Amino acid sequence: MELNSYQQKAFQHQRPFLEKFGKLNWLLTFFFLVWIAGGAYALYLQIAKGHGVTGMRDNVVWGLFIVNFIFFIGLSYAGAIIAGVLHLLKVPWGKPFIRLAQMMTIISVIVGPIFILLCVGRFDRLHHLFIYPRIQSPMTWDVMAVVTFFAGAVLFLYLALIKDLAVYRDAGLKGPKWRQKLYKFFALGYRGGASQKRHLIISQNLMAIIMIPLSIIVASILSWIFGMTLRPGWHSTIFGPYFVLGALYSGTGVLIVAMWYYRRSHKLDQYLTDQIFRYMGYAMMVLAAAYGYFTFSEYFTGWFGSEKWDSELIHKLFSPGEYGWWTLFANLAGIVFPILVVAIPATRKTNWITAAALIMVLAMWVKRYLIIVPTLESTLLPMQDTRTEYVKYSATWPEWLLTGAGLASFFLFFLLMSKFVTIVPVSGLEETDHTHKHVKAPELSNTTKEDIQPA
């Protein structure tokens, strides 16, 4: 694989991160593993003693686990949509972080489904989903959706990796031999020949075209697990698009935070430029407004129509004694704050945008909690139950421990993957600096042409 000088520079810059693991990384790995071990213990308790160790009970049958599931799987769908759009539209400023989006896709589609499995009372019967599938159940749709999406995401990421794998193979990286063998095997003998290039581009385009509608479909199917029931707050026609947008929005936030982290830790300022943060900030702002619009429609119609159960739920969500403060936080920090930060020129800065994104991601997690738990606490018939844990959900420490373990494994996957591939993809990278608007070097525009019109 031949690289031009700009790409070569980008590769040489990132090379040490592939070759060395470093003390800090060992420390982090250990830290994450400790959390994961804690989660394993909580899981053992849950299997050995039953779901009684969680805060879930007959009314609130789902809790933190399903909140985490929606959150992570949403990131995954967002990553696929972002990467797909950036690829298809050949957005030049998107090239440096398209890999981060794809990494987020693949990692969260591994971590997310673990959480829905944790909601299942009988681990020993998971195969029933495949031997007794029942096609009219939204849960079955979701199983098919996630499995299909997983396969698609793996393929999409892999196709995008092939060129770079060939670069790593040819670079003779220091490190264990097996890794070199892996590069060699997975690069599939790619040499950058005309026919190879054409095939690769066609398959990548195809996968991008498939992944975008697929993400929208699977995110909608996820929402239909709730939307298809007759519960207040769930049984809503806007749930499909609401979830798609929520996923895209929080995914944009996580991507900004991930870019910020790797920009610092890998000193990638030159590639993950302020301009990219600004553009992603704009995207975040538009998505925030759209999400705010959906949220407003949802609450406003519920409140104005004031059907019995809808208004009970709205009351629960807005009264300070119940979920009022959380609703306020979810909407101020999750919608208003990011819009303001990006809209005001003084705060339209990389660090501010990242801070807003981080807070927004937290708020979006809370928002998912507010979608799930208050509805389950609003039964159509009065509960009239004296067992407080049956009336009101509060997560127990095994649930928090498992949540922490999920988060830790999310980070650990990122850490490990960043030791196998460069964060900024090197092949196909273009020098873009629109702030100066200077004319591109001729050899670089050749690369662009090749990408568009192969061979």
Place this chain on the structure above:
Amino acid sequence: MKQEEINEQGRRDFLKTAAIATIAATACGSLACSCSSKKAATGDKVKLLSPEGEIVEIDSSYLNHQEHMAIVSKLEAREGIAGKKFVMVVDLARCKNARKCISACQKWHYRPEETEWLTVKLLKDSDKAAPYWFPKQCFHCDNPPCVKVCPVDATFKRQDGLVLIDNNRCIGCKFCMAACPYSTRVFNWDEPELSLDIRDLAYNPETGIPAKVGTVEKCDFCPDRAREGLLPPCVEACPNGVFYFGDENEDAVCNGEETVSFTQLIKDKGGYRYMEELGTKPRVYYLPPKDRQFPVERGYEDLDSNLKKRFESVMEPDKQKD
């Protein structure tokens, strides 16, 4: 599947479970009370199919009649009783929250005290409306939201109208519980405490015994009793004849004292289905609490304090506010 085949299958399964139950009982003595009393051999030999698939001959004295023993095959338990269409009518004018139905149900199904398949709610439809007692079991809907969402066909609708659960199939995803608008279903959050006499019974969706951790369960209208022509224990136990259980096809329902025409009863007393607007088409009808037999307080005064708390917000709203 043809009827004979089902019957054949049923006969075999019956023999099998009978053999297992008996052999287990005689061999390890786990059913202590039933087999410790030694009966004299009758001399009548009965042929049974052993779990290994061999025909064994044993003396009939070793056979015990066992309640809750699966008398039908799994397949029959899924199909339902041919020609029947079970229906229940609950007369709200007669209920005084005596709670005999609950205890009978708990006893029959070996439920721990806390988890009730059948509950009695105290409803008050609006501020000025009078509160009334509202017994609620599974509505066995004809358009059941729970069945629609089950990913593994563990909960199913039968031709006789019943919605049952196969706890050998259930994966415990609780989707049905989230989907049921009436909060009817309960989950075995912890390992259920099973008494010795039911621990080793062969499970059948019609009996629902023994319960299993990590699975869902609910009121089943006692189809094992219906097969024997018996009323559900809740109906039998009610001192006021609140519950009428019967067959819509026969147009007859019985509350243990009188058998009346289902359509006539619904017509005369203005029967309705709870939350008809949800479109779930329940198989339980309610008769409105008109011309009540008891004042509503009768069901509240004598309750123990813990139970009282359940209904406090309705009965004593002022007390709640303090």
